[in-house]
Amino acid sequence: MSTDPRVVVHPDPELLAAALAARVLTALVDAQAARGSASFVVTGGGTGTAVLEQLRRSPGRDAVDWSRVDVYWGDERYLPGGDPARNETQARAALLDHVPVDPSRVFAMAPSDGPLGDDPDAAAAAYARTLADRSPDGTVPRFDVLLLGIGPEGHVASVFPDSPAVHEQQLTVVAVRDCPKPPPTRISMTLPTVRAAAHVWLCVAGAGKAEAVHRALSGAAEVDLPAAGARGLESTIWVLDTAAAGGLAPS
Numbered sequence: 198m199s200t201d202p203r204v205v206v207h208p209d210p211e212l213l214a215a216a217l218a219a220r221v222l223t224a225l226v227d228a229q230a231a232r233g234s235a236s237f238v239v240t241g242g243g244t245g246t247a248v249l250e251q252l253r254r255s256p257g258r259d260a261v262d263w264s265r266v267d268v269y270w271g272d273e274r275y276l277p278g279g280d281p282a283r284n285e286t287q288a289r290a291a292l293l294d295h296v297p298v299d300p301s302r303v304f305a306m307a308p309s310d311g312p313l314g315d316d317p318d319a320a321a322a323a324y325a326r327t328l329a330d331r332s333p334d335g336t337v338p339r340f341d342v343l344l345l346g347i348g349p350e351g352h353v354a355s356v357f358p359d360s361p362a363v364h365e366q367q368l369t370v371v372a373v374r375d376c377p378k379p380p381p382t383r384i385s386m387t388l389p390t391v392r393a394a395a396h397v398w399l400c401v402a403g404a405g406k407a408e409a410v411h412r413a414l415s416g417a418a419e420v421d422l423p424a425a426g427a428r429g430l431e432s433t434i435w436v437l438d439t440a441a442a443g444g445l446a447p448s
């Protein structure tokens with residue numbers, strides 16, 4: 198049963214990233230205390246990457262046993278391995294190269310020049326198998342924390358408004374083509390996969406996102422505004438800066 202969204206507003210993007218990093222640390226520590234390990238789905242984009250940088254800088258980061266964290270990506274820009282625009286490359290530089298993760302528990306999506314060849318559908322199917330292999334019921338794991346950024350038109354991960362991906366109800370991971378945000382070819386979790394996470398936290402900064410935030414929280418349909426369909430089983434939190442919250446009525 199997914200949760201209704203809550204909103205938390207911070208004064209600026211730096212505080213937003215630091216506060217969300219603190220929230221992530223606590224959730225990972227709690228998951229490890231309860232079950233011995235934790236799973237963390239990271240996102241691309243400037244705000245999501247800033248959260249990873251804040252995790253790296255946090256004095257509390259070593260409270261997490263990083264060797265017992267499974268790391269996944271919500272989406273990937275389908276580019277050659279090591280390309281600076283890949284979400285994997287950015288997440289490694291921001292955090293993963295600086296904490297003692299177990300490489301066998303870091304589940305990056307395939308690059309366009311890997312053993313699967315330049316075949317985004319094969320890359321998506323391979324990632325779906327990775328998720329299924331780590332799921333108790335052959336679908337997807339129950340992620341502890343899943344971060345998302347959003348686009349000005351309301352995309353999350355690489356699920357764009359009125360695209361084939363936003364209509365996908367069966368596949369857990371899809372290849373995405375003709376994306377309005379470059380690069381045009383991507384791999385993405387679908388919204389039902391996002392909704393398998395305990396905690397779905399959206400990090401959104403800047404006035405350019407205010408209208409999308411307002412629409413998502415005012416009953417927009419997920420087909421028109423995919424962020425509206427991003428919900429967690431235990432919490433859904435929109436972590437905003439004041440500019441991104443500009444379109445919301447004070448409450």
Ligand SMILES: O=C(O)[C@H](O)[C@@H](O)[C@H](O)[C@H](O)COP(=O)(O)O
Nearest residue numbers: 241242243244346347348353354
């Ligand atoms: O790979 C990507 O581009 C993303 O995963 C994408 O969904 C991103 O999170 C949003 O577009 C927000 O990006 P910004 O924070 O840079 O605006």
